[in-house]
Amino acid sequence: xxxxxxPGQGSQKVGMGLELAEASAAAREVFEExxxxxxxxxxxxxxxxxxxxxxxxxxAQPAIMANAIAVLRVLExxxxxTLAQKADFVAGHSLGEYTA
Numbered sequence: 001x002x003x004x005x006x007p008g009q010g011s012q013k014v015g016m017g018l019e020l021a022e023a024s025a026a027a028r029e030v031f032e033e034x035x036x037x038x039x040x041x042x043x044x045x046x047x048x049x050x051x052x053x054x055x056x057x058x059x060a061q062p063a064i065m066a067n068a069i070a071v072l073r074v075l076e077x078x079x080x081x082t083l084a085q086k087a088d089f090v091a092g093h094s095l096g097e098y099t100a
Contacts, residue, residue: 001088001089002086002087002088002089003087003088003089003090003091004083004087004089004090004091004100005090005091005092005093005096005100006068006090006091006092006093006096006097006099006100007064007068007092007093007095007096008064008092008093008094008095008096008097009057009060009061009064009094009095010060011064012046012054012055012059012060012063012064013054014046014047014048014049014050014051014054015046015047016046016063016064016067017031017043017046017047017063017066017067017070018046018047020067020070020071020074021043021047021070024070024074024078026070026073026074026076026077026078027070027071027073027074029073030066030069030070030073031043031046031066031070034062034066038062042059042062042063042066043066045059045063046063046066046067061095064095064096065095065098065099068096068099069099072099
């Protein structure tokens with residue numbers, strides 16, 4: 001069995017998503033889409049901080065969700081499968097329920 005569990009607020013960390021974005025065009029696209037939709041440079045805050053800015057709810061929640069969606073997009077485009085195809089269970093804590 002495979003389960004995917006998605007985190008909630010409090011799991012944010014300066015530098016989150018950076019390695020994924022450096023390794024994957026699919027991930028970079030997600031972060032660019034989120035920046036455009038929000039009208040701000042959220043990914044810059046995710047990469048560089050400051051931590052107090054990333055911890056703000058209005059930044060932390062979209063950052064956590066963007067990071068999870070970026071991982072899913074990479075799995076889909078570069079791994080060749082979708083969550084629906086491979087997951088027997090999905091769950092999320094708090095905000096992570098939306099991603100799940």
